[in-house]
Amino acid sequence: MEKLISKLEPHSFRCGSIRTNKDGEIYLTLDQASAGLSMTLFDENGNSIANSTFSNGSENASIDQLLQQGTYYVAVEAGGWNGTTSKSPYRFRATYPGEISRDPVTLEPNDTFETSSSMISGKSFSSNLFSKLDSDVFRIYTMNISKPIAGTIISVYAKDVAGNMSGTTTVKVIDKTPPAAPTVNTVTSKTVVVQGKSEANSMVYIYSGNKVIGSGTADAKGNFSVKIASQKKGTSLRVYAKDASNNLSAGKDIKVN
Structure with missing residues (x-):
């Protein structure tokens, strides 16, 4: 001193x-x-x-x-x-x-x-x-984590250099990802069951204009079979898939052959 x-x-x-x-x-x-x-x-x-x-x-x-x-x-x-x-x-x-x-x-x-x-x-x-x-x-902390599966419970806590841990906050991962647009087999004027593939267990909707003409649920492998009334040749149809979190896919446009 x-x-x-x-x-x-x-x-x-x-x-x-x-x-x-x-x-x-x-x-x-x-x-x-x-x-x-x-x-x-x-x-x-x-x-x-x-x-x-x-x-x-x-x-x-x-x-x-x-x-x-x-x-x-x-x-x-x-x-x-x-x-x-x-x-x-x-x-x-x-x-x-x-x-x-x-x-x-x-x-x-x-x-x-x-x-x-x-x-x-x-x-x-x-x-x-x-x-x-x-x-x-x-x-402000940001971090990269692998993309979690919807419904996963994540626990978050902080630890300082001395090893002291904060309290834990838990959050549930919300599904915000829409399904991919369905793939649809050929539809003719004689078709009464539309078949194709979409996200597993998703709801499948078939529209003619603004009217739903058929709906059904895909199985665990994504395969679906949806009953419809036969449509005239040249009719435009659009098929959507919606998952359990109400995320809606893009529409798949098809023409009746």
């Missing part, structure tokens, strides 16, 4: 120590002063790492650095006082890698990547910026 003190100017207000428990980003702010101030970040050997200064109380200072785990010191000094010894209040704030206790309402601290607040998809958050130097950082 003697090395550090020897480097400070005569009008220093304070020298505070910071101990980070892992590598990461440190964010320092100095504001709400009534006079010019200077803020300097030192390593444990008293070497200056960064400095930020303002000349009057209407301004602010900030330092944003990536640091290795260790002990650091911050000196707040008078700047541009021209020998004045009257006091000046100020606000100093440090956010750095450590044990973070987050306010559940304001989400603070969330000023840096290290202390960023995790977002939940579809949920809105309300917070505040506490000064013009303040910033809010939110963390």
Whole structure:
């Protein structure tokens, strides 16, 4: 500490120590002063790492650095006082890698990547910026997973580097994929049973214009046989498949031969 003190100017207000428990980003702010101030970040050997200064109380200072785990010191000094010894209040704030206790309402601290607040998809958050130097950082996770089967139950949880696990959220995979358009065998003016293939266990509908003229269910292998009244040669028919989740396929157009 003697090395550090020897480097400070005569009008220093304070020298505070910071101990980070892992590598990461440190964010320092100095504001709400009534006079010019200077803020300097030192390593444990008293070497200056960064400095930020303002000349009057209407301004602010900030330092944003990536640091290795260790002990650091911050000196707040008078700047541009021209020998004045009257006091000046100020606000100093440090956010750095450590044990973070987050306010559940304001989400603070969330000023840096290290202390960023995790977002939940579809949920809105309300917070505040506490000064013009303040910033809010939110963390968004995306990941690639293999395409799950509809109806599958997926459990999601988070684990930090220390192995601590969050609570588990379960979600059910919803089927949003429509069946492929059915394949249909040749239909003639004498056909009274339309046959073809569609998604297994899907409902098959046959339309003539806007009218359903036949419907049926495909078997476990996707084969279907749907009864219809015989149609005139040249009639246009359209065949659809609908799965159990009510996803509708594209239509398959056929002409009666």
